[in-house]
Amino acid sequence: MHIPSLKETVSAEEWALRCDLAACYRLVAAYGWSDLVFTHISAKLPDSVTGGEHQFLINPYGLMFDEITASSLVKVDMACNKLIDSPFPVNPAGFVIHSAVHEARPEAGCVLHTHTRAGVGVSAQKAGILPISQQSTFVLSSLAYHDYEGVAFRPEEKPRLQADLGKANYLVLRNHGLLTVGRTIADAFLSMYTFENTCRIQVDALAGGTALTQVDPSILSGMADVMRVATAGQGAQLAWPALLRKVERLDPGYRE
Helix, strand or coil, rough: CCCCCCCCCCCCCHHHHHHHHHHHHHHHCCCCCCCCCCCEEEECHHHHCCCCCCCCCCCCCCCCHHHCCCCCCEEEECCCCCCCCCCCCHHHHHHHHHHHHHHHHHCCCCCEEEEHHHHHHHHHHCCCCCCCCCCHHHHHHCCEEEECCCCCCCCHHHHHHHHHCCCCCCEEECCCCCEEEECCHHHHHHHHHHHHHHHHHHHHHCCCCCCCCCHHHHHHCHHHHHHHHHHHHCCCHHHHHHHHHHCCCHHHHHHH
């Protein structure tokens, strides 16, 4: 499928964001987190590009994640109006969730949502995320839950989702999946990497059929300070260049 390049049409800043977001979609596919064409990653265009208007990049509905390129990403406003002509629609359910988060969290540069087997499995467990792994301690330091209300295409769900999310960066959508909020695309991806592994470890541990050792609550209460010291708040930025090299090895066509 040939999609004309937008590299010479959009600003250099927007093009760089498009390339990062396309890379993120390819990585989600490579790590096995995609659900055919049915989940989404959105990125907010910076005010320096939009003049202060809320504009977002999101996946073209109908392309597999390993097909998405920088030029195929759809640019929309808060009313889901396409701002650059595209032959692809935008999934209305995906837009409701993502627009709700971006509206409530203006600092959010990226919102990443998945329907993985482990994520949905844990989202259905009444106890939610258990403090049984090092990975879970990072998630539990900024975790919220939102109850299932059916397929999320109704705008009236947005205020409840926003209230449940609050200032958290990890959200369990009950009976549905996982969502991360990041200042950058790199932040949202690395948070989802930790979130997904937290759920996989929990499913594996529970399948063992024996009593589990939980992390001491005193350790959990100090995780914000630990994260600042351990990575100086730059964990995602440290890993992102290596992840981009991985995408380049897989297929440099994401930058088209």
